[in-house]
Amino acid sequence: MAHDSQAALDRLMRFLRVEGVTGQEKAIGEDVARALVEVGVPAAVIAYDDANTRIPVPTETGNLIVKLPGRGALANSPPLLFMTHLDTVPLCAGAKPRIDGSRIVSGGDTALGGDNRTGCAVLVTMAAELARHNLDHPPLVLVFCVREESGLWGARHIDLDMVGPVAMGFNFDGSKPSDIVTGAVxxxxxxxxxxxxxxxxxxxxxxxxxxxxxxxxxxxxxxxxxxxxxxxxxxxxxxxxxxxxxxxxxxxxxxxxxxxxxxxxxxxxxxxxxxxxxxxxxxxxxxxxxxxxxxxxxxxxxxxxxxxxxxxxxHAFSLDRTLPVVAHGTAAVASLGLTGNPRLANGGLDANYLTLHGIPTITFGAGQNEPHTVDEWVDIAAFQDACRVAIALATLR
Missing domain, CATH: 3.30.70.360 (Alpha-Beta Plaits)
Structure with missing residues (x-):
């Protein structure tokens, strides 16, 4: 289905302008929370866990956790988890994003922060479209982790009781939305x-x-x-x-x-x-x-x-590609006319810890390219596809 691509792009540009290097995620967490309320998510379902009190290095805030009740014919389906991370690497401090044709680039001598403000914008856009079109969906838990870039600390210390039981997880952090990352080093x-x-x-x-x-x-x-x-x-x-x-x-x-x-x-x-x-x-x-x-x-x-x-x-993990989480992800990608590409990643992901916690989690790209460098850029078309993948994952019957 079509989504409001201009609103999604505006949302991404907004988040890219908010500084929030690893360990200093308070400002971006608050802005993501505001954006969720602006698109119709009740403030009462938005909260922070206390992971920052257990992380052994200074961290301004806990993980942002949002719990959306199910709606319509899927209201009683098993809950799904969607996740991304709030922080950027320190090289992104002072980033000045600008649109250059089909890309978003950094206007200065810093990295951009597409890793992982693209993921933040994808999840908020998904919530916006579910509300705007009154779409049927299972209960959803949205998690915006802290300190991913400095050791996956937010995912490592997430309050699982606050998350509650979920059937499977979907993480947005990478380049191509058609990549279905089923394991990592x-x-x-x-x-x-x-x-x-x-x-x-x-x-x-x-x-x-x-x-x-x-x-x-x-x-x-x-x-x-x-x-x-x-x-x-x-x-x-x-x-x-x-x-x-x-x-x-x-x-x-x-x-x-x-x-x-x-x-x-x-x-x-x-x-x-x-x-x-x-x-x-x-x-x-x-x-x-x-x-x-x-x-x-x-x-x-x-x-x-x-x-x-x-x-x-x-810890390394590798999910069996016959698991329901992989089947669900593959079906969502295929429903948009894209060809899924199951693969393993050579970098650590929040999914490493979610899977270790017992929540099988796969990861999709969201348009990031050359992260952690001053040449970082976001592929706008890929970012928009990631928004569509997220909506499909949440609404697939």
Whole structure:
């Protein structure tokens, strides 16, 4: 069915102008709530959970949760969950969106924030069209998560009692609306503190133990072993990256060129669709640092020490493509004349945690392209198709 595409586009432009980087979602959450009320959603069914009180990093607000009662012939059908995330990456701060032909682009030197303001606009547009046309639909739970970009924290700590029982979930976060993402990678983050020994680099460098040299040797060893970047070992595959190399408190590693560096901090990540291989990749980095710290000795035969810590960021999942959630998603896409493309994603999604929580969730694109870069843009036609997919998902009999 036709939807008000101009209103949908205006809504997206409105949300793109509201700053809300990860952890600072209060303003965009409030604007999404206002937009929902404007399209006829009763304020009484709009609330926030207290996930922010359980997230271990500062977070302004909880997840925005909206519960729409069922209507008409589908009123007593099993409830469905629709979700997206409110936050953007920090690179989106100060974005000035503008329409350039068939695209929305950033007017400055920032990313755009289409990831994931497109998803926010899709869900509000769905609610608007359901109300405007008085369409039959099952009970719906709309969830706008916080802190997706910094670790899927909102989805991880969502108040499931507040969500209530739902049969299946549909997430909007990606590029093509015809992509039906049925699974995604799992990931570890890891960090290592390297403790060396300071010494005057011009007078007695041999007495020092360089933490930066330990880091360099460890990372070179991991790369030589095939554990950096794209990682393939037999029939197992994954990726890894080294993200931060720093000193204490986020300052530069080392104090001056004439002082042997006594402390360095390195953090990275490991990813794979096979969680056992995630562990293998992380183990390889730990082994490389353990080897390197024994290699670098000073004139007294002393070595430095390391503290290696790993964290499970999210678990991989892969839904059986015969499940009802995949069938429902495929039918909705097909009803619009689009060809569904079931696939796996190599990035983490809120769906990772919803599925872990027992809600089988698939993900659709909403027109995002080149996210997390200053070249980010939104495909307007794909965004409009995503709005149509959402409406079809909510009304399909």
């Amino acid at each position: 799992g990931a570890d983050s890891w960090e290592v503190e390297i403790f060396g020994r300071a010494s005057h680099a011009g007078v007695a460098p041999e007495r020092g133990i360089s933490s930066t040299m330990i880091a360099a040797l460890a990372l070179a060893d991991a790369r030589a072993g095939g554990w950096f970047g794209k990682v393939v070992k037999g029939d197992k595959a994954g990726t890894s990256n080294v993200g931060t190399v720093a000193g204490r408190g986020g300052r530069a590693a080392g104090d001056a060129t004439n002082v042997v560096t006594d402390y360095a901090f390195v953090e990275g990540e490991s990813r794979s669709h096979d969680m056992s291989f995630v562990d293998e990749i992380t183990n390889a980095y730990e082994a490389a640092f353990q080897k390197a710290v024994k290699t670098v000795t000073n004139s007294e035969g002393k070595t430095g020490t390391i503290t290696f810590t790993r964290h499970r960021k999210y």
